[in-house]
Amino acid sequence: MNASIITIGDELLIGQTIDTNSAFIAQEFNKAGIWVRRRVAVGDNAEDIETALNEESKQAQIIILTGGLGPTADDITKPLLNNYFGGKMVMDPNVARHIEYLFREVYRRPGPITERNKKQAEVPDVAKILHNARGSAPGMWFEKSVDGRNVVFVSLPGVPHEMKGLLIDEVMPRLLKHFKFPFIVHRTAFTAGMGESMVAERLLDFEAALPRHIRLAYLPSFGIVKLRLTGQGRKEQQLTEEVGLQFDQLTALLEDIVVSKTDEPIEKIVGHLLLKQQRTVATAESCTGGNVAHWITRVPGSSAYYNGSIVSYSNIIKEALLQVPATTLRTQGAVSSETVEAMVKGALQQLGTDYAVATSGIAGPDGGTPQKPVGTIWIAAGNQDRIVTRLLQLRFDREQNIEITTMQALLLLRKVILGLEG
Amino acid sequence: MNASIITIGDELLIGQTIDTNSAFIAQEFNKAGIWVRRRVAVGDNAEDIETALNEESKQAQIIILTGGLGPTADDITKPLLNNYFGGKMVMDPNVARHIEYLFREVYRRPGPITERNKKQAEVPDVAKILHNARGSAPGMWFEKSVDGRNVVFVSLPGVPHEMKGLLIDEVMPRLLKHFKFPFIVHRTAFTAGMGESMVAERLLDFEAALPRHIRLAYLPSFGIVKLRLTGQGRKEQQLTEEVGLQFDQLTALLEDIVVSKTDEPIEKIVGHLLLKQQRTVATAESCTGGNVAHWITRVPGSSAYYNGSIVSYSNIIKEALLQVPATTLRTQGAVSSETVEAMVKGALQQLGTDYAVATSGIAGPDGGTPQKPVGTIWIAAGNQDRIVTRLLQLRFDREQNIEITTMQALLLLRKVILGLEG
Numbered sequence: 001m002n003a004s005i006i007t008i009g010d011e012l013l014i015g016q017t018i019d020t021n022s023a024f025i026a027q028e029f030n031k032a033g034i035w036v037r038r039r040v041a042v043g044d045n046a047e048d049i050e051t052a053l054n055e056e057s058k059q060a061q062i063i064i065l066t067g068g069l070g071p072t073a074d075d076i077t078k079p080l081l082n083n084y085f086g087g088k089m090v091m092d093p094n095v096a097r098h099i100e101y102l103f104r105e106v107y108r109r110p111g112p113i114t115e116r117n118k119k120q121a122e123v124p125d126v127a128k129i130l131h132n133a134r135g136s137a138p139g140m141w142f143e144k145s146v147d148g149r150n151v152v153f154v155s156l157p158g159v160p161h162e163m164k165g166l167l168i169d170e171v172m173p174r175l176l177k178h179f180k181f182p183f184i185v186h187r188t189a190f191t192a193g194m195g196e197s198m199v200a201e202r203l204l205d206f207e208a209a210l211p212r213h214i215r216l217a218y219l220p221s222f223g224i225v226k227l228r229l230t231g232q233g234r235k236e237q238q239l240t241e242e243v244g245l246q247f248d249q250l251t252a253l254l255e256d257i258v259v260s261k262t263d264e265p266i267e268k269i270v271g272h273l274l275l276k277q278q279r280t281v282a283t284a285e286s287c288t289g290g291n292v293a294h295w296i297t298r299v300p301g302s303s304a305y306y307n308g309s310i311v312s313y314s315n316i317i318k319e320a321l322l323q324v325p326a327t328t329l330r331t332q333g334a335v336s337s338e339t340v341e342a343m344v345k346g347a348l349q350q351l352g353t354d355y356a357v358a359t360s361g362i363a364g365p366d367g368g369t370p371q372k373p374v375g376t377i378w379i380a381a382g383n384q385d386r387i388v389t390r391l392l393q394l395r396f397d398r399e400q401n402i403e404i405t406t407m408q409a410l411l412l413l414r415k416v417i418l419g420l421e422g
Numbered sequence: 423m424n425a426s427i428i429t430i431g432d433e434l435l436i437g438q439t440i441d442t443n444s445a446f447i448a449q450e451f452n453k454a455g456i457w458v459r460r461r462v463a464v465g466d467n468a469e470d471i472e473t474a475l476n477e478e479s480k481q482a483q484i485i486i487l488t489g490g491l492g493p494t495a496d497d498i499t500k501p502l503l504n505n506y507f508g509g510k511m512v513m514d515p516n517v518a519r520h521i522e523y524l525f526r527e528v529y530r531r532p533g534p535i536t537e538r539n540k541k542q543a544e545v546p547d548v549a550k551i552l553h554n555a556r557g558s559a560p561g562m563w564f565e566k567s568v569d570g571r572n573v574v575f576v577s578l579p580g581v582p583h584e585m586k587g588l589l590i591d592e593v594m595p596r597l598l599k600h601f602k603f604p605f606i607v608h609r610t611a612f613t614a615g616m617g618e619s620m621v622a623e624r625l626l627d628f629e630a631a632l633p634r635h636i637r638l639a640y641l642p643s644f645g646i647v648k649l650r651l652t653g654q655g656r657k658e659q660q661l662t663e664e665v666g667l668q669f670d671q672l673t674a675l676l677e678d679i680v681v682s683k684t685d686e687p688i689e690k691i692v693g694h695l696l697l698k699q700q701r702t703v704a705t706a707e708s709c710t711g712g713n714v715a716h717w718i719t720r721v722p723g724s725s726a727y728y729n730g731s732i733v734s735y736s737n738i739i740k741e742a743l744l745q746v747p748a749t750t751l752r753t754q755g756a757v758s759s760e761t762v763e764a765m766v767k768g769a770l771q772q773l774g775t776d777y778a779v780a781t782s783g784i785a786g787p788d789g790g791t792p793q794k795p796v797g798t799i800w801i802a803a804g805n806q807d808r809i810v811t812r813l814l815q816l817r818f819d820r821e822q823n824i825e826i827t828t829m830q831a832l833l834l835l836r837k838v839i840l841g842l843e844g
Contacts, residue, residue, distance in 0.1 A: 010639055012448070012461065013448055013459070013460075014448055014449065014652075015445040015449030015450075015451075015452060015458075016445075016449075016641045016648075016650075017445070017641070017643070018440065018441070018442055018445045020440050022441070022463070023434075023438075023440045023441075025437070026434070026435055026437030027437030027438075030435075030436045035435070036435040036437075037464070037465065037470065038462060038464055039434065039435065039461075039462065040460060040461065040463075041460065041461035041462075042459070042460055048460065052460075055477070106817065114619055114623050116622060116623065134817075160822070161818050164819075197536055197538050201536050201538060217436070217438075219433055219438045221439070226438075228438070230436075283712075285712075289720070289724075290705075290707075290712030290714070290716040290719065290731055291712065291716045292712070293716075293733045294710075294711055294824075296711070297735060297824075298711070298820065298821060300786070300787055300820055301788065302735070303735050303736065307735055307736045307739055308732065308733040308734045308736060308739040308743075309712055309732075310731075311715045311719075311731035312730045313715075313724070313725050313728050313729055314729045314730060317729055321730075321732075321743070321772065350742075350743065351743075352738065352742075364722070365722055366723065396583050397583055397586075399720060400582070400583055402716075
């Protein structure tokens with residue numbers, strides 16, 4: 001079962017918007033056994049949208065369109081779809097009522113509803129209308145015969161949380177009813193401490209011996225590598241067992257570098273550990289400027305194990321709030337093993353937790369010296385008994401240096417919690 | 423001048439990776455007057471890559487390919503391009519030397535260089551090789567006549583910082599030499615406090631009266647709306663003046679909601695203000711969990727005006743480190759105007775700054791009550807003389823609630839710095 005995603009909007013082609021919708025749709029489809037063969041982004045241009053509809057429907061049985069449904073003048077998608085599928089525009093009373101409700105009860109907008117917003121209740125009569133609980137533009141489901149095949153076209157708004165809600169609540173259940181999909185089984189291992197090419201070298205024989213219906217993918221990001229096995233088949237239980245056996249082989253080959261055998265981000269892995277051991281953590285951040293705290297707290301429920309952070313972006317704060325000794329800052333500098341160790345101690349005390357993590361370094365682009373060039377970063381993690389520090393020498397831009405440091409700090413915390421670091 | 427971007431990699435089609443490269447390329451092209459007409463993502467599949475090359479080169483004169491050049495077995499792009507352009511693979515001594523240098527001097531890898539990495543020095547003899555200062559996979563420039571037109575194909579690695587470096591240092595200068603582009607002039611206004619459809623309503627006549635070579639785009643994100651005018655023409659000075667006059671009209675129509683007349687993010691706008699007034703700021707964060715600090719510190723040089731943050735994810739920390747009175751927390755609750763006001767006071771004192779910003783709320787998905795449902799968030803900004811608080815009632819998911827709160831907190835800080843909030 002092949003699908004194509006068509007994203008519509010000039011903002012995608014001028015680089016203003018990063019397309020996160022496609023990744024979300026692809027993930028959901030992938031779980032369900034629908035293979036996204038192509039993703040195409042086109043502008044708010046009738047000819048280009050129509051070309052994309054024609055081209056993609058030759059290859060795919062499911063076409064998801066996102067964007068182009070908003071209330072502003074540059075949105076031309078709805079009338080175009082109406083013509084493409086040979087319908088006529090009609091006022092949908094349910095959508096009209098929902099828009100009325102949103103503007104009165106949810107947005108609590110004073111004054112009359114604009115004509116542009118009212119017009120969002122006009123829909124092609126050939127579409128099945130999908131209820132958008134989170135916004136005013138409804139989803140639309142069309143079907144058309146292309147070269148004798150029944151092709152489903154679904155048009156969704158581009159606002160991410162509206163699109164996500166519609167996809168999960170309305171589109172996926174209908175697709176699963178409409179088509180018969182093969183089963184898909186994924187297993188993912190999270191590894192750290194070895195580069196992609198070294199991992200690939202070690203897995204040469206394993207990969208060559210994989211059966212055709214099981215694929216291995218390398219997913220590197222922020223200095224770690226995830227490995228995903230994907231199997232496809234008709235018999236669910238047999239497939240699950242097969243992929244499971246291959247996954248056991250894979251993780252045995254990588255035993256020294258496996259962090260987790262689930263597809264979860266590091267902040268969730270650490271969160272599970274802390275919950276299980278009923279321990280708490282705090283952070284003391286300099287160069288990561290609050291990003292370690294941000295990663296930890298984007299996990300719902302993190303307040304159960306996370307107390308807080310002191311972001312000490314100046315030496316005065318390192319001294320005053322984290323009790324880093326002035327002599328340490330003077331003799332060793334803020335970017336030193338001694339400073340991050342003192343920051344961990346200060347955080348443990350000030351924030352009253354079992355564990356603490358600290359970062360201090362030069363994220364760039366400025367601030368480097370010959371002794372401590374940009375990318376020189378110290379991290380530390382520990383508890384009352386033991387603090388482990390580590391030097392990172394990164395060579396990326398400011399943003400990536402911050403992200404990689406955050407990842408490495410949480411990996412170090414995990415090792416300390418598990419007693420793996422000597 | 424039309425361009426297409428082809429991104430290659432299964433990771434894009436299973437939703438593992440969010441494609442940030444395309445947005446970066448589109449931004450750079452847009453600045454130079456190259457219109458990206460389509461973006462296509464395909465998997466690591468020879469047939470699909472070839473189809474994309476054929477289709478896109480019918481429409482576009484510049485094709486940028488990213489990804490598929492890594493050292494692992496699933497990367498099939500280079501041999502495919504070699505066949506597509508009718509070349510043969512040869513060892514490039516410069517690339518070989520560069521790989522040797524990277525592994526020995528930069529990555530400092532012990533042991534021999536793997537065969538996979540060595541192979542990255544093999545390139546098609548029909549390609550012009552573009553030096554990748556940041557990694558081992560070189561860029562490649564091909565030319566081919568398609569329907570009598572000369573089409574340029576540039577293949578770049580998918581690692582973002584390598585791709586960016588190659589694009590800026592090697593690709594853009596060559597493209598500008600190779601083609602004659604029209605001039606492009608952009609002007610962007612940052613507005614806050616009014617929804618996209620209301621702004622569009624107000625600009626109805628203005629937009630209708632725009633000349634054909636000047637376009638208006640709406641760029642909403644995180645609860646704000648940016649408006650961009652883009653003009654295209656042959657005479658640079660005349661175009662700049664024309665777009666400037668239209669931009670003055672536009673911003674005059676939106677005077678009450680314009681935050682900035684430059685295309686900068688809010689954290690930079692606030693940074694400029696603080697630098698100009700030689701003032702400093704600190705943050706005290708609960709529900710944003712360090713994200714306000716993260717936004718502020720992703721600006722290079724922010725240490726000149728930013729001291730730090732206290733992320734108080736528990737009430738104990740709010741009391742102990744931010745001196746929020748226990749009675750306030752008990753009687754008003756952590757999510758209240760009184761608490762964020764006290765947090766600002768505590769941050770001013772503890773972090774020793776001129777201004778402070780605070781956030782406290784229920785980001786979701788859990789933790790809501792009938793009185794304070796998920797999305798109830800208080801923000802505050804102020805100095806020793808005056809603290810302004812504001813209630814947000816958001817209705818998004820956790821991640822978006824955090825991002826929008828961060829945006830609103832920094833917008834409130836700006837108003838307080840400018841004395842605009844009574």
